[in-house]
Amino acid sequence: MFNSNTSFHRRSEAALVWGLRAIALVSGAIVLLIVFFLVWEAIPVLQQVGAFRFFTDASWHPASNEFNLTPMLVGTLLVMTIAVLIATPLGILSAVFCQYYAPPRIAQFYRRLIELLAGIPSVVYGFWGLVVLVPLIGRLHPPGPSLLAGTLILSLMILPTIALVADASFTNVSPDYLKGCAALGLGRWAMIQNVVFPTARAGLITGVILETGRAIGETMAVLMVSGNVVQVPKSLFDPVRTLTANIALEMAYAVDQHRSALFVSGVVLMLIIGMLVAIAEVLNRGHLYD
Amino acid sequence: MTRKMTTPQAFRALPFRSSEGIATLGIWAVVVLVSGTLFWLLADIFWHGIGQVSWNFLTTEPLNAGREGGIAPILVSTGLIVGVCMAVSIPLGVGTAILLAEFTANESWLGRFVRLSLDTLAGVPSIVFGLFGNAFFCKTLGFGFSILSGGLTLACMVLPILIRSTQEGLRAVPEDYRRSAAALGITRTATLWELLLPAAMPGLMVGLLLGIGRAISETAALIFTSGYVDRMPESIWDSGRALSVHIFDLAMNISGGESNAYGSALILVTTLVMINSTVSWLAERFRKSRILVV
Incomplete structure (x- = not known):
């Protein structure tokens, strides 16, 4: 029993x-x-x-058998690079503010704000960009929907990612270092620049990688504000189409080879993301999300 | 790092006072810029949206391609999509989290494989989920453009979030609980059901809410899995338009749809703000209760 x-x-x-x-x-x-x-x-x-014609064809007209993805690839890389260049300093300085400059209450409030920013859906960012930002840019330099609008909206969207990761990695800087700096009579910014940034470097790089991933994958907001003309933009005010926007715009009516070509751009996106995840995994020895 | 700290000339180059002043000024400027932009966005949505929102708006069908009328069928479709998503992802996610946290060594091949693939899944762009959902659920499994396809696609998407929070919740349960239970001769199954899961409940709830938040804010994965149809869905086999897709469609494809898009955006943002505040409230409570336990 x-x-x-x-x-x-x-x-x-x-x-x-x-x-x-x-x-x-x-x-x-x-x-x-x-x-x-x-x-x-x-x-x-x-x-x-064949894979080569995705880079060598005259243009992107899948219906008439032309499959040049280069403008979209360049568009994605341009939008991503500029957005990361804008968002990274803003995000890191936001985290510095929370950790070392703000009184505790304000720091807590500002953290909530950043979390709120992270929680707003991309379609709302896109909508706001479309009705507020695009007309403003249009007044400055027509037509309005442009590379500039896309990067500004995108940098706003990826800023919380880098800010929250940087904030977390600053928390891990040993307080002994900070006490040592205080004992040496260093100013706050001197301490942050020479001690905090080098110590937290791995965390900051991870943050940049994560925000880059978000920037590449973002679809709706960029689609709504950047004009979507298939071309390599010559200035910040030219419209641009990204890989993700291309999929979202054409998937609805794509058939046969066209549909298949959109899946090729999906594969390209997955390859880029896979590379980023691999770099992040190596940097963090497999503890990316732990 | 130590090189920089100990080399005197690294500091000599800095003109001391002025660089400190500039840095402080710069940082406050960044904070004002970021919070100013956020307030601008929220105020704009609220200001233009509040005039649209009424009981009527929530309970009537959209008319004239959404330019007039309400959003009732869209709310129902959104609810159904999120429901399908959660019904599938909760058992999968909680089961996986339990295995990873309680029944697998960190170094086992299964644990490593699942962890790595979840890390990758968390980075997959939403539009790629959309492509996958369209190819797998709509085409291969033959569900077509339906709420079911959309919900299943979203389930794949929220899985990493759900698993991570549940795992955190389980990890926060003190090791003593498990040892005491083992010493009393309680089976691990009973320990799990009676002790660990109740104790990990806040983590699970946080994951659940974050998952719902992610699901209702998603657009790109839904446009070609659950579709555009704005009629009242009769079952999960019908196509249904989610709230975020509705905003997208009104803003991009319907001229004169702006005011109703504002109204829908206000509803969406308000729901998300409520979800996020509940999450931070729960997380705070969770943190405090842990301090009491330990």
Whole structure:
């Protein structure tokens, strides 16, 4: 009786563990499934057209068999680079403010604000950009929907990512260092520049990588404000189309090779993101989100 | 780092007082700029949106492609999409989190594989989820443009958030609980149900709310999985338009749809602000209760 009871428990526990393992495998397999389906749908056009023509064709007219993705790729990289260049200093200085400059109450309030900024959906950013920012830029330098509008909205959107990560990594700077600086009579900014930044460097780089990932993947807000003309922009005021916006705009009516070509741009996006995750994993030795 | 700290000339180069002053000024300027922009955005949405929102707006069908009328079917579709998403992602997410936190060594191949793939999943752009959902749920499984497809796509998307918070919740339960339970001869299954899960509940709730927040703010993954149809959905097999897709459509494709887009945006932002405040309230309570326990 007693024996059978224990073995029953043991069996039920084994069943639980195997059940959990099956569930975890399903969760883990989703990424593989995503990659599989992207590649599966991308293969037809890659076989019929070949990978090179995505860079060498005259233009992007999938209906008439021209598949040049370069303008969109350049668009994505431009928007991403400028947005990261704007958001990184703003975000890091915001974190510095919370940790070293603000009185505790204001710091707490400002942190809430940054979290609020992180929680606003991209479609709302895009809408606000469309009705407020784009007309302003249009008055300054027509037409309005432009690379500039896209980067400004995007930098606002990715700022919370870098600010929150920087804030967390500043918390981890050993207080002994700060006390040492105070004992040496260093000013606040001298301490931050020469001690805090170098100590927190790994965290800051992770923050930049995470915000870059967000910037590349962002779709709706950029789509709504940047004009979406397929071209390599010549100035900040020219309209631009990103890879993500291209997918969102054309997926609705794309068929056959065209549809397949959009999945190719999805694969390109996944490759870039995969590289970023790999860099972040190496930097953090696998503890990115722990 | 130590090189910089100990080399005297690193500091000699700095003109002391003025650089401090400039830095302080610069940092306050950044703070004013960032909070000013946020207030501008919120004030704009509130100012233009509040005139639109009324009981009527929430309970009537959209008319004239959404330019007039309300958003009732859109709210129902959004609710259904989030419902499907949560119904699928909660069992998957909680199960995975329990396995990772309680039943797997950190170094086992399964743990490493699942962790790495979740890290990657968290970085996948939403538009790629949309492509995947369209190819897998709509086409391969034959669900078509439906609330079901949209919800399942979102379930894949919120999974990493859900798992991370639940894991944090479980990790915050003191090790003593597990040892005491083992010493009393309680099976691990019973320990899990009776002790660990209740204790980890706040973490789970935080994950749940964050997941819902992420799900209702999503647009790009939904436009070609759950579709654009703005009629009242009859079942989860129907296509339904989510609130964020509604805002997108009104702003981009419908001239004269701006005022109703403002109203919908106000509803969306208000819901998200409420969710986020609940999350920070819960997290705060969680932190305090942990201090009491430890």
